[in-house]
Amino acid sequence: MSTAPHHLVSRARHLAAEVLAPQAERVDQEGVPASSIEAVKRSGLLGVSAPVEYGGSAAPAAVARETAEILAGACCSTWFVQTQHHTPVQMLTKAQLPLRERLLGPLARGELLSGVAYAQLRAHPRVPVRVTRERGGWRFDGTVPWYTGWGLNDVMLLAGVTETDDVLFAFTEAREQPGLRPSPPMRLAALTASRTVSLELAGLWLPDDAVALRAPYETWAVTDRPKNTNASPAVFAVTASALDLLEGSDGDPATKETARALRTRLNEIRRQAYELADHPVPTERIDERLAVKTRSYDLLRAATTAAVVAGGGRSIDLGSPAQRLAREGMFLLVQGQTAEVRTAHLGSLGSPGRLSS
Ligand SMILES: Cc1cc2nc3c(=O)[nH]c(=O)nc-3n(C[C@H](O)[C@H](O)[C@H](O)COP(=O)(O)OP(=O)(O)OC[C@H]3O[C@@H](n4cnc5c(N)ncnc54)[C@H](O)[C@@H]3O)c2cc1C
The missing domain is CATH 2.40.110.10 (Butyryl-CoA Dehydrogenase, subunit A, domain 2)
Structure with missing residues (x-):
């Protein structure tokens, strides 16, 4: 039995297909235009996690992740500009201040970014x-x-x-x-x-x-530190877009086999990551979270590299989605990096056996 997607998932798909994906290469070179931000504001997505009484949708975390994946997979730059908005919304939602009354509504309704x-x-x-x-x-x-x-x-x-x-x-x-x-x-x-x-x-x-x-500081840091130990939906999104490219190329059996193997790994790592993200105690299972996050980076590198390799020399053209995804992937390796994440990632990259012949 299939259920209808959440209305914000449908809106995100529409925004991605009509506005973000068609101009992703141009936006990458020229900058996110104000018209894309206007479209994001109108979509309702800025209020995905905001309380209903302030004009938001209070959608479950799974919906917020899915909409983030849809936007990031279409245009990582536009996703990144709008993703900043969700922290202020969360902070105001918890604040008991006149400021909440003044700002939360306009932020939740997408009147202000x-x-x-x-x-x-x-x-x-x-x-x-x-x-x-x-x-x-x-x-x-x-x-x-x-x-x-x-x-x-x-x-x-x-x-x-x-x-x-x-x-x-x-x-x-x-x-x-x-x-x-x-x-x-x-x-x-x-x-x-x-x-x-x-x-x-x-x-x-x-x-x-x-x-x-x-x-x-310490009270704030205790809740901030574990946040970035979780794998980012944007990492899965850019990985999936690279695999879409690979699968869509008029590829030989070897290309298709690589795409199939990486897609299987994507589904598995993504499932583990979101299971951990949904764990009720964010300060627990940190080593597992870091290990899964590191694996998500490994997969991201493999998928974006495969898309570049499959496209040959034309992958390096600035109009090619493969090089854009590879560069976006490089950015995601440092986005929200903390000392803990940096150490875990470097430790994994230098571990014995990784490059052994
Ligand atoms: C394009 C881009 C846009 C961004 N936009 C925003 C934004 O709008 N708002 C915002 O708040 N942030 C933004 N960031 C910051 C981002 O979220 C990360 O915090 C940032 O990438 C971390 O890297 P850093 O180089 O600034 O931090 P650094 O402080 O240099 O290092 C990252 C972490 O590693 C640790 N570290 C560094 N060197 C060492 C070492 N030698 N040994 C041990 N630990 C070390 C640091 O303690 C730190 O926790 C942006 C980053 C980028 C790249």
Whole structure:
């Protein structure tokens, strides 16, 4: 018996087929256009996990993962710009503040798109962004090394560390303003299209009512650390798109056999990863999560490499999906990297037997 897909899964498929996939190669070279962001905003997908009473869909985690896979498999750059939005939505959903009443509705309904600037917190005890109490509000100084979606998103969730070693997250408008200056857009080996900049903060002042969360660093880190030990749906998405290419090529039996073998592994690793992601205690089974995540990277490399190899020289043309997927795959190897993930991945890459003849 088959059940109808969740309405957001249908919307994601429509968006991917009509807007994202047809222009993925051009977007990769020229940047995510505002028209794609408008289409994402209209789709309802920005509210996938937001509470229904604020205009969201409160969809199960499996639906959020499936829609993420559909978008990332069609255009990784557009997926990455919009994926930032879901952390601010989750944070506001848990906040008991007037800020929640002001912002959660517009974010859940897709009227506003939010970016994030908080990965630098993971450099602790280094403090790239320092927050100090000033004039009844908060002053931000330092450098945000990565901020995606500049010129595309409307607001940003910015984080720093206070002198009492608390993390402090606050919202501000995503535009140049006194105390906040963006770098030129970064030119990257992949995801240049995501309009990523760094931000120089020199006395940016935000009021108390812009604060979404203040908590001791360790309390925040305990819930943050395990998050990135899970494999990313985007990794499975780019892997699947590379296998679609392989299967779609007018391939010889060897190509088809490779595609079949990798597809079987994809289904298996994806099942294990989502089983672990659904485990009710996110701080448990960390070694297993890291092992599955590392295997998902191995598979990603194998699938995107196979798509390049199968296409021969034309794979290297900038209009070829194979090279785009390989570069997107390279980006996903470092996206959301933490010390733990880095160590596990490097350990696996250097393990005896991996390259033995
Ligand atoms: C294109 C792009 C766009 C991004 N956009 C955003 C965004 O919009 N918002 C956002 O918040 N983040 C963003 N990020 C950051 C991203 O999510 C990761 O946090 C980042 O890639 C981690 O790498 P890093 O080089 O900044 O961190 P680093 O701090 O240099 O290193 C990553 C981790 O490894 C550890 N580490 C580094 N070197 C060593 C070492 N020698 N020994 C042991 N451990 C070590 C660090 O402690 C850290 O936890 C973006 C990244 C990229 C590449």
